[in-house]
Amino acid sequence: MSDCLFCAIAAGEIPADVVAATDRVVAFRDIQPQAPVHVLLIPRAHFDDLPSVADADPALAAEIVALAAEVARSEGVAATGHRLVANTGVDGGQSVPHAHVHLLGGRSLAWPPG
Numbered sequence: 001m002s003d004c005l006f007c008a009i010a011a012g013e014i015p016a017d018v019v020a021a022t023d024r025v026v027a028f029r030d031i032q033p034q035a036p037v038h039v040l041l042i043p044r045a046h047f048d049d050l051p052s053v054a055d056a057d058p059a060l061a062a063e064i065v066a067l068a069a070e071v072a073r074s075e076g077v078a079a080t081g082h083r084l085v086a087n088t089g090v091d092g093g094q095s096v097p098h099a100h101v102h103l104l105g106g107r108s109l110a111w112p113p114g
Contacts, residue, residue, distance in 0.1 A: 006098035010044040020074065024060055025067045027103075036106025037075045037082065041068050047099040050086040068103050077105030085113075 008014040009028065016028035019039055030038040041064050047053045054061040065084070072078040082105030087093040 004046055004096075004098050006040075006042045006096055006100060007046050010042060020067055020071050022063060022067060025064050027067055027071050030102070034102075035104040035109065037077050037104065039068075039071050039075065039103040041071070041101045041103065043099055048097050049088045049094060050099045050101065051088060053099045064099075064101055068101060071103055072105065075103075075105065077103075081105065081109075083109050 005014065009016045010026050016026075018026060018028045020027040024044055025041060026044060027039050027041045030040050043053055043060055043064065045060075047056065050061065050064075053064070068084055069078070072082050082103055085102040085104065086100070087095075087102075
């Protein structure tokens with residue numbers, strides 16, 4: 001998608017603080033972090049949301065979660081705890097229409113979040 005912010009980041013057209021990547025997934029720091037560790041994980045291919053990824057390519061959805069686990073370990077939050085959040089749609093709080101998962105950690109995370 002030519003006007004998609006996350007597609008441009010995945011293609012390297014817009015700089016990002018990339019913490020991990022595979023051939024199909026990119027993990028980078030959120031520019032407006034909501035926790036000491038706040039990393040976004042996105043598929044390089046454009047999908048509107050995470051359920052669309054799961055429907056079209058379940059292995060890619062699993063790869064996103066697997067990379068999130070790797071990032072949690074490398075960021076030092078795997079042992080203490082972290083949260084994975086996938087906002088879907090306007091009412092779900094999704095602000096960028098490209099599938100992404102937030103990895104949040106580094107502090108106690110209250111529930112419910114909102």
